[in-house]
Amino acid sequence: xxxxxxxxDFGAKKNMYNKGDQLFREGENALNYYQxxxxxxxxxxxxxxxxxxxxxxxxxxxxxGEPPLFANVKYPANAEAISDCEIIQLHKKKFLELLTSxxxxxxxxxxxxxKRLFYKAIMASEISSQEPEHRILRILDYLKKHVHKxxxxxxxxxxxxxxxxxxxxxxxxETVIRATKSLEKKGELKILNRKVYR
Numbered sequence: 001x002x003x004x005x006x007x008x009d010f011g012a013k014k015n016m017y018n019k020g021d022q023l024f025r026e027g028e029n030a031l032n033y034y035q036x037x038x039x040x041x042x043x044x045x046x047x048x049x050x051x052x053x054x055x056x057x058x059x060x061x062x063x064x065g066e067p068p069l070f071a072n073v074k075y076p077a078n079a080e081a082i083s084d085c086e087i088i089q090l091h092k093k094k095f096l097e098l099l100t101s102x103x104x105x106x107x108x109x110x111x112x113x114x115k116r117l118f119y120k121a122i123m124a125s126e127i128s129s130q131e132p133e134h135r136i137l138r139i140l141d142y143l144k145k146h147v148h149k150x151x152x153x154x155x156x157x158x159x160x161x162x163x164x165x166x167x168x169x170x171x172x173x174e175t176v177i178r179a180t181k182s183l184e185k186k187g188e189l190k191i192l193n194r195k196v197y198r
Contacts, residue, residue: 001035001061001062001063001108001109001112002035002063002098002105002108002109004035004037004088006098006102006105007033007035007088007090007098008088010090010094010095010097010098011090011091011094012033012088012089012090012094013088013089013090014037014086014087014088014089015086015087015088015089016084016085016086016087017039017041017081017084017085017086017087018081018084019081019082019083019084020080020081021080021081022078022079022080023041023065023079023080023081023087024065024075024078024079025075025078026045026074026075026076026077026078027074027075028074028075029074029075030065030068030069030072030073030074030075030092031091031092032065032069032089032090032091032092032095033063033065033066033069033089033090033091033092033095034063034064034065034079034087034088034089035061035062035063035087035088035090036058036059036060036061036062036063036064036085036086036087036088037060037085037086037087037088038060038085038086039059039060039081039082039083039084039085039086039087040057040058040059040081040082040083040085041057041058041064041079041080041081041082041085041087042054042055042056042057042058042079042080042082042164043055043056043058043064043065043077043078043079043080044077044078044080044167045076045077045078052167053167053168053170054164054167054168055077056116057082057160057164057168063109063112064079065079066109066113067113069092069095069096115146119142119146122138122142123138123139123168123169132169132171132175132176132178132179133179133182133183133188135169135170135171136165136169136171136176136179136180136183137183137188137198139165139168139169140156140158140189140196140198141198143156143158144156144198154189154190154197154198155197156197156198157195157196157197158195158196158197158198162176162177162180165180180196
């Protein structure tokens with residue numbers, strides 16, 4: 001999202017993380033801006049029963065964990081590497097200086113955050129009221145159109161596991177499996193070599 005050279009000019013550092021490493025934990029002070037160079041990171045919470053809910057999955061070029069930097073609040077979720085990854089990290093003070101001195105970058109960050117708020121609002125209403133098939137299609141369509149910028153039918157290969165889809169939609173894995181099979185029969189999805197296409 002923000003050019004690497006610009007981040008490095010403001011004192012950012014590149015760090016390597018192994019799959020399963022925690023970048024920060026829910027309730028910790030928000031001290032840094034994070035941007036993925038390679039690999040993937042998820043932000044998640046766990047309910048009292050220990051069920052994971054994935055807030056989002058972020059890959060190369062995407063940033064995560066910014067809202068607490070602006071709101072001066074603690075992190076509302078954990079950040080965990082879901083593959084080996086390289087992450088750019090910039091201290092909050094320097095990040096805010098970067099935005100102040102680069103209005104175009106500030107606007108881009110604001111637009112990204114607005115899109116995430118839109119996604120959260122949609123998913124909150126979906127999880128509370130909609131049937132499993134509808135929830136799954138909603139998350140896949142959001143990823144297809146707004147993240148991967150694809151339009152054609154079955155052009156989007158879903159790189160999420162059934163477990164990740166369950167964690168993103170508040171469903172059980174068994175429900176996701178049944179619902180995706182049903183959606184395939186209805187012509188909404190294709191399943192080829194155990195991969196889902198939308």
